[in-house]
Amino acid sequence: MVPRNTSKALPARVADWPAAIYGVLKSHRVRQVSYVPDAGHKRLIELCHADREMAAVPLTTEEEGIGLAAGAWLGGERAALLMQSSGVGNCVNALTLASNCGFPLLMLVTMRGETGERNPWQIPMGQAAPEALRLAGVRTLRLERAEEASAVTSTAAKVAFEEQGAVALLISQQLIGVKSFEEKR
Amino acid sequence: MKALDRREVVASLLERRGGLLVVAGLGAPAWDCTAAGDHPLTFPLWGAMGSACMIGLGLALAQPRRRVLVVTGDGEVLMGLGSLATVGAQRPANLAVVVLDNERYGETGMQKTHTAYGTDLAGVARACGFATARIIRRNAEISDVRSGIYRGKGPLFFQVKVEPDAPPLVLPPRDGAYLKHRFREALLGAQ
Numbered sequence: 001m002v003p004r005n006t007s008k009a010l011p012a013r014v015a016d017w018p019a020a021i022y023g024v025l026k027s028h029r030v031r032q033v034s035y036v037p038d039a040g041h042k043r044l045i046e047l048c049h050a051d052r053e054m055a056a057v058p059l060t061t062e063e064e065g066i067g068l069a070a071g072a073w074l075g076g077e078r079a080a081l082l083m084q085s086s087g088v089g090n091c092v093n094a095l096t097l098a099s100n101c102g103f104p105l106l107m108l109v110t111m112r113g114e115t116g117e118r119n120p121w122q123i124p125m126g127q128a129a130p131e132a133l134r135l136a137g138v139r140t141l142r143l144e145r146a147e148e149a150s151a152v153t154s155t156a157a158k159v160a161f162e163e164q165g166a167v168a169l170l171i172s173q174q175l176i177g178v179k180s181f182e183e184k185r
Numbered sequence: 186m187k188a189l190d191r192r193e194v195v196a197s198l199l200e201r202r203g204g205l206l207v208v209a210g211l212g213a214p215a216w217d218c219t220a221a222g223d224h225p226l227t228f229p230l231w232g233a234m235g236s237a238c239m240i241g242l243g244l245a246l247a248q249p250r251r252r253v254l255v256v257t258g259d260g261e262v263l264m265g266l267g268s269l270a271t272v273g274a275q276r277p278a279n280l281a282v283v284v285l286d287n288e289r290y291g292e293t294g295m296q297k298t299h300t301a302y303g304t305d306l307a308g309v310a311r312a313c314g315f316a317t318a319r320i321i322r323r324n325a326e327i328s329d330v331r332s333g334i335y336r337g338k339g340p341l342f343f344q345v346k347v348e349p350d351a352p353p354l355v356l357p358p359r360d361g362a363y364l365k366h367r368f369r370e371a372l373l374g375a376q
Contacts, residue, residue, distance in 0.1 A: 032246055055246050057275060060267030067236035067268070071208070071243025074228060074365065076373045079243065096232045097240075101361030 017149035018043035024153040031077045034065035038084035040110035040176035062087035066094035070103045080106045085129040092136050098166035099137035106160035107168040114173035138166040191285050191347040196221045197327050210237035210257025212292040214285050220355040225371035229357040235265030242272050245280035254334050259286040259300045272340050273314030281334040281341040287349040310342035318342040
């Protein structure tokens with residue numbers, strides 16, 4: 001069985017991978033962070049909301065964040081877009097902005113439908129997400145282990161803002177933990 | 186009563202535009218903005234339908250001291266209706282949205298949109314938290330729209346009822362990377 005949360009075994013400083021991602025967003029001067037929430041992004045969303053230098057923008061659907069990032073870039077700011085893998089399909093047509101205009105795009109995607117998923121309805125989009133992104137012209141990188149969060153996120157941010165490319169960092173379900181569907185005691 | 190002339194409305198809104206930043210939704214609204222004068226600080230869309238308001242929001246958040254105007258169509262805004270809620274939640278004081286509502290999908294054969302069947306877009310915008318949300322039917326009201334765009338407290342939403350005609354095509358450049366670069370250079374200087 002897949003452990004609920006592999007990061008529990010790590011020292012607190014290393015295990016706090018959302019804080020490591022947040023630190024990379026700060027060092028790359030990301031000012032607009034939009035999201036459709038996922039439990040795996042809970043802490044990162046809270047960190048962004050608490051930051052007065054960042055606009056944390058809740059979306060009704062993930063594709064809105066592609067437009068927001070384009071507008072931010074036109075205005076001289078950098079953006080990031082947080083979602084779970086089921087939101088990738090919602091983005092496909094809007095990704096025209098990245099591939100056609102060359103807008104930088106940094107997507108942070110928490111994966112569902114991988115090892116140990118207990119909701120079968122999450123599996124089709126989760127399994128298709130990497131290929132759907134590739135077809136839409138978005139590079140993908142994987143984050144598997146908490147201690148790599150800073151380095152891998154930094155690589156993704158460089159692809160977005162220095163190469164001015166479109167990139168999605170796919171955050172492994174093993175790292176996030178599997179949703180149990182059991183009542184909390 | 187005859188509805189308003191879309192080209193005249195847009196020309197009135199964009200004359201003496203100063204530092205106004207404009208996002209033009211795909212199709213006729215982009216042609217209308219181009220007919221009023223191709224401008225580096227207009228970003229016209231050729232695709233990504235439903236994104237115009239969100240691009241306007243990202244721009245308005247990034248440039249809080251500049252006024253930002255989204256000029257788009259009823260079909261385009263209907264595809265991104267949720268973005269009105271997203272704008273309402275952020276309440277950008279410097280953002281205005283003008284919907285040129287001809288109640289038709291003008292680029293695909295003039296099929297009726299939901300506004301022809303009664304969808305009240307201004308009502309949706311009001312319910313989403315826009316500071317001002319009005320339906321505009323008369324030429325005499327265009328000066329109100331103008332003062333709202335340039336000086337009013339946003340977010341503002343104006344649903345302007347226009348004739349379902351098809352004025353001559355006046356096309357903006359269609360190279361998206363060029364449109365992006367020239368906008369940023371005009372706004373931010375050489376990058």
